[in-house]
Amino acid sequence: xxxxxxxxxxxxxxxGSLMIAWQVKGKHVLVIGGGEVAxxxxxxxxxxxxxxxxxxxxxxxxxxxxxxVAQKQVTHVDRIFLPSDLDDKDWSMVLVAxxxxxxxxxxxxxCKQKRLVANIADVPPECDFYFxxxxxxxxxxxxxxxxxxxxxxxxxxxxxxAKQLPSNAGxxxxxxxxxxxxxxQVAPRPEEGPKRMSxxxxxxxxxxxxxxxxxxxxxxxxLLTFYEPNKVPSFEDxxxxxxxxxxxxxxxxxxxxxxxxxxx
Amino acid sequence: xxxxxxxxxxxxxxxGSLMIAWQVKGKHVLVIGGGEVAxxxxxxxxxxxxxxxxxxxxxxxxxxxxxxVAQKQVTHVDRIFLPSDLDDKDWSMVLVAxxxxxxxxxxxxxCKQKRLVANIADVPPECDFYFxxxxxxxxxxxxxxxxxxxxxxxxxxxxxxAKQLPSNAGxxxxxxxxxxxxxxQVAPRPEEGPKRMSxxxxxxxxxxxxxxxxxxxxxxxxLLTFYEPNKVPSFEDxxxxxxxxxxxxxxxxxxxxxxxxxxx
Numbered sequence: 001x002x003x004x005x006x007x008x009x010x011x012x013x014x015x016g017s018l019m020i021a022w023q024v025k026g027k028h029v030l031v032i033g034g035g036e037v038a039x040x041x042x043x044x045x046x047x048x049x050x051x052x053x054x055x056x057x058x059x060x061x062x063x064x065x066x067x068x069v070a071q072k073q074v075t076h077v078d079r080i081f082l083p084s085d086l087d088d089k090d091w092s093m094v095l096v097a098x099x100x101x102x103x104x105x106x107x108x109x110x111c112k113q114k115r116l117v118a119n120i121a122d123v124p125p126e127c128d129f130y131f132x133x134x135x136x137x138x139x140x141x142x143x144x145x146x147x148x149x150x151x152x153x154x155x156x157x158x159x160x161x162a163k164q165l166p167s168n169a170g171x172x173x174x175x176x177x178x179x180x181x182x183x184x185q186v187a188p189r190p191e192e193g194p195k196r197m198s199x200x201x202x203x204x205x206x207x208x209x210x211x212x213x214x215x216x217x218x219x220x221x222x223l224l225t226f227y228e229p230n231k232v233p234s235f236e237d238x239x240x241x242x243x244x245x246x247x248x249x250x251x252x253x254x255x256x257x258x259x260x261x262x263x264x
Numbered sequence: 265x266x267x268x269x270x271x272x273x274x275x276x277x278x279x280g281s282l283m284i285a286w287q288v289k290g291k292h293v294l295v296i297g298g299g300e301v302a303x304x305x306x307x308x309x310x311x312x313x314x315x316x317x318x319x320x321x322x323x324x325x326x327x328x329x330x331x332x333v334a335q336k337q338v339t340h341v342d343r344i345f346l347p348s349d350l351d352d353k354d355w356s357m358v359l360v361a362x363x364x365x366x367x368x369x370x371x372x373x374x375c376k377q378k379r380l381v382a383n384i385a386d387v388p389p390e391c392d393f394y395f396x397x398x399x400x401x402x403x404x405x406x407x408x409x410x411x412x413x414x415x416x417x418x419x420x421x422x423x424x425x426a427k428q429l430p431s432n433a434g435x436x437x438x439x440x441x442x443x444x445x446x447x448x449q450v451a452p453r454p455e456e457g458p459k460r461m462s463x464x465x466x467x468x469x470x471x472x473x474x475x476x477x478x479x480x481x482x483x484x485x486x487l488l489t490f491y492e493p494n495k496v497p498s499f500e501d502x503x504x505x506x507x508x509x510x511x512x513x514x515x516x517x518x519x520x521x522x523x524x525x526x527x528x
């Protein structure tokens with residue numbers, strides 16, 4: 001019979017948010033308003049491949065939003081919001097960033113009636129979710145949230161983290177994704193799945209994060225030769241397999257013997 | 265006329281997710297399944313103050329989920345999922361973590377019919393959102409996502425970040441929240457809003473993140489005396505105002521003169 005061993009289980013720390021990576025690729029998102037806040041939301045949405053519609057009179061668009069409209073990065077509806085807009089498409093979410101608290105609250109209520117996910121900027125009780133400060137480097141995304149205690153601090157922490165991360169962190173993640181894909185080419189049979197997974201786990205465990213960041217394409221090709229015997233070399237050994245390292249070793253031998261003959 | 269100056273606007277980098285902090289405080293969340301994956305989801309949900317219902321036959325509960333049930337941290341429904349469960353409450357989201365792909369897909373389809381936000385574990389196309397690896401320190405939450413390229417790497421990066429952060433980062437965020445609250449007591453008038461905001465901004469700009477982490481309650485009380493003249497002292501000057509620093513300075517003066525008289 002399993003004993004209850006609470007010390008093994010994470011202690012609950014209430015007061016946080018549920019941090020999630022929302023999938024909006026190819027989905028319709030409605031942005032109501034076209035000012036500075038809307039401009040920031042639009043960048044987040046386009047970075048996540050959303051199909052964005054902005055409803056805002058042209059006179060209310062800030063230069064950045066106007067630029068996105070001109071570039072056809074978003075669809076622009078040149079008027080104020082009408083309740084029927086909510087039925088216009090199968091919206092994945094609705095983001096409101098207008099300077100009209102009463103209208104905002106009305107839109108929030110309509111969204112809730114229609115079970116639409118919504119965020120009314122600067123009105124926490126009228127938000128299904130909050131935004132945070134996000135660091136982006138290719139496939140890597142890091143969101144910092146202070147749960148409303150300090151948005152400026154969140155940006156500060158985000159910049160602090162960005163400074164600490166190896167500069168090629170995003171590239172390293174791509175590389176691991178590539179290694180996994182290459183491994184599936186080397187060992188494509190479905191029944192090898194468990195061996196593939198366990199070897200990838202061994203690879204992750206063997207190398208430090210910093211070492212992974214330094215891994216070249218050549219290193220990966222060499223590393224894959226260790227899959228068959230189900231081994232993972234040290235990073236030093238892996239680096240020693242580089243053509244340049246082998247050349248250097250050969251040159252050392254040559255220089256050494258030359259030096260020796262001259263010396264004698 | 266505003267010129268279009270694209271270099272001023274962030275370049276769009278597609279392929280990411282929309283990183284958000286979902287608000288589930290006091291809201292009902294349905295977890296279908298009671299294994300290891302469900303156990304992890306439940307911790308995230310309870311940390312965000314969700315009201316959690318777990319549907320899973322008792323025989324399928326892992327020890328951690330059993331413990332949460334025994335502690336009444338979650339409500340347990342001791343049977344397999346029935347479609348009518350989706351109508352049972354006003355679910356904020358539905359998380360599925362069962363070893364039955366066909367049943368999972370059915371639940372996903374039902375959720376979409378009912379416009380319910382859902383996540384089917386390990387089936388990316390059947391997810392409105394993904395989870396990431398989350399660092400938590402009081403009000404600070406940092407989520408790392410590799411957008412599916414490597415969940416193990418995400419944990420590795422999360423641990424790397426946790427190691428770099430000042431150990432009292434969460435406390436510093438609480439402190440800034442307190443400073444803002446205290447400032448509203450010192451200067452409560454609504455018309456002071458802009459001055460309060462601009463002073464808080466000056467405070468954020470003046471001190472480094474590391475200095476903010478070292479700020480004591482006493483430092484905050486001293487700092488607030490600079491709000492009226494709308495100034496922000498250097499961190500060194502602020503530390504010099506600590507009672508202990510003043511005592512030490514007095515002691516130095518006393519020791520100095522004592523030493524001098526003895527010396528003569």
